[in-house]
Amino acid sequence: MIETFKHIQFTLESTPHLLRLGRLFAETVLIQVDRHEYYLTFDKGHLVNLAEGPSRKIPWRFALRTDAEALEKFWQARPEPGFHDIFGLVKIGRGRIDGDILSLVKNLRFFKEVMGLARANEEVAA
């Protein structure tokens, strides 16, 4: 899983429109996959740090908690219904969003498209 987040980090650097959309985003986001924790720290749209948990020392603004199978489906080029969007994961009971949800919503397009950078076919938008 950490390799996938490294791929997202690498791809984000060559995705100018996301760097522009995220230029005011400077937060740490927790992605919890089953029992594993990944802390994604953004600054000015760049994913500047990736840290594996568990950690009680890293503060985060909002969290997406899901499972590995759900994320695998989410990252397919054409996911099945419900797995096609992070709110879809929540709606079908395969994901949960905690923390400052308004911070997520204010940066929703940026965050969804960043998560979608690991899609098999990145032409399919998040």
Place this chain on the structure above:
Amino acid sequence: MSIEPITGRYLTVTVQGTPRRVYFEEAGQGRPVLCLHTAGADTRQWRHLLNDAEITASNRLIAFDMPWHGKSLPPEGFETEEYLLTTEAYIETVLAVIDGLGLDRPVLAGCSMGGRIALQLAALHGHKFSGFIAIEASDFQPAWYDIDWFHRPDAHGGEMGAALVSANISPYAPNAERWNTLWMFMQSGPGVFRGDLSFYTKDDSLIARLPNIDTSKTPVHIIVGAYDLTCTPEDAKRTADAIPGATLAVMDELGHFPMSEHPDGFRPFFADALARMPVTAAKAA
């Protein structure tokens, strides 16, 4: 270069005691089919069907922007008014447009909140229509989000609304049409999407009215996309089951804005729906 067959004009009607200047577009001839857009959007959602020569050869497709939406201005005094759409105001607006355009028992085709109000009209004013095509329509859903997110001084409600509703677009949608669909939400006036959602997520009066719909006089056909998180196929099926004689079609590869997000995928379902509606004599407007 190409010029499309769609024409646009303005109609002034009175709704809730005040004049409303309503923008409408139309194309085609024959049976009138009045098309209603979703929350937070406008008539442009219907552009592909209005440009479909085969459909418009025998159907006069008409779509209008609800007041506050698209090219229809909000009423005078809007600057101090909190926009909150109600079932009553929505019904009055649709009926006023039908009267204003002189439409004789049109087919009513509405999507999302337009589908919801189509079913309300089927229950309360069925005799004024010849049939109902209710797209992404169901009896009721409470919000799975906070509608106040979309009207704040510190963020762009349109951009947030577009990012949220992108969850309802199918991954099969062509990318260009996905973004054309989202653009309408990005352009929506401040507080308008929230005001539409207030009606859509809080008024559950339709549930008790569904059994009153008489499909022997006015058929009801419900269409739903499998990728619709807001009105799921389960929601649509529950609604169809509550209307005696209603029919249902599920579109496996479409979402909440089918006529706009994936016109080629939606077309056969809309053509099938039209074929289920009675053929009525058309009167000139």
